[in-house]
Amino acid sequence: MARSRTDDDDALLPPTAAVEVESHDGEPADGRALRAERRRNERREAILQAAQRVFRDKGYHQASVHDIIDEARIARGTFYLYFTSKQEIFAVLVDEFLRLIRTQVRRISLEPGADAPLEQLRANFRRIVLTVVGHDDLASIILRDPTSFDEESRARVNLFFDQALQLIEDALRVGQGLRLVRECDVHLVAVTALGGLRLALVHMLEAHGEDPGVRARERSFEHPERVADELMAFFLRGMTPPVSPLPNP
Known part of the structure; x- marks a missing residue:
């Protein structure tokens, strides 16, 4: 039959x-x-x-x-x-996560009626942070210590961060063109910013995890929009008071 x-x-x-x-x-x-x-x-x-x-x-x-x-x-x-292997499916997931991050970055518009450049930068930051929270399964894997990966997967994660670094460098150059960012060593500042952003996002993921003790400890990272605003203010102004206050969120 x-x-x-x-x-x-x-x-x-x-x-x-x-x-x-x-x-x-x-x-x-x-x-x-x-x-x-x-x-x-x-x-x-x-x-x-x-x-x-x-x-x-x-x-x-x-x-x-x-x-x-x-x-x-x-x-x-x-x-x-x-899929042919665990390595291949992981590579697909990493590439998809980077694609999602890229889609959240909008080019700064200077067209009449567009939001102020600073507000557009803030919106970019918020979208990225919310994307990380919305895809926490994958983000938690990529953002944590990559030493547990095999060589092929570690290379894929390193490529992810290299591309993320390029996004930050591009954003800094745009900011310099708009006179929102001071003259600086763009690569050095981008590396520093990426390191701080990566660690802050790890803490934010822990603030949304299942362990109540960890959530209580990481309460500062509970609200993604606030995290995004604090990070952007720090990257733009450091720890010194701004000459003119940043617009309220």
């Missing part, structure tokens, strides 16, 4: 193969191909979400492909239809 086709069978088909399958219910072949592609995309996303949870709970080093398979409730073969 021939067995019935399953979703996993569809996932095994190359994109063109689904078009070649003749529909038995009158549905156009291209419609069947689109449904199969949608199922593949949904399953891939479900595996990525499961991997995030596993990496968060077990840490990168202790997590295994088997753990991800169990969390996603899929067959081992299904995992390898989408």
Whole structure:
């Protein structure tokens, strides 16, 4: 007796193969191909979400492909239809996180009617901080000590921070052009800013964690918008009082 086709069978088909399958219910072949592609995309996303949870709970080093398979409730073969290894799925997650961060950075507009440049910078900061909080599973993995990563994954995380550093350097140069940032060694200041930002975000994630004792200790980091405003004020003015007060949030 021939067995019935399953979703996993569809996932095994190359994109063109689904078009070649003749529909038995009158549905156009291209419609069947689109449904199969949608199922593949949904399953891939479900595996990525499961991997995030596993990496968060077990840490990168202790997590295994088997753990991800169990969390996603899929067959081992299904995992390898989408990813070749733990390293590959981690690389995809890191790249996606950087893409999310990049989408939160808006170019400063000097067009009539645009918000003041300082307010636009503040909005960029807030969006980045809120993105970190909204994706805390992945952020907590990337922002913490990377020494537990294997060489390939450590290189991927280092690349993430190199690209984040470039974003900060670009923002500083824009700020200098707008006379919001003093003349300085842009690379040195960007490295210092990134180090402080990274540590502050780790504390903020702990303030939103499950340990009540840690949450109480990190109460200063409880409100992401306040964290963003304090960080920006510090990066712009240091510890000296501003000549003219910064606008209220």
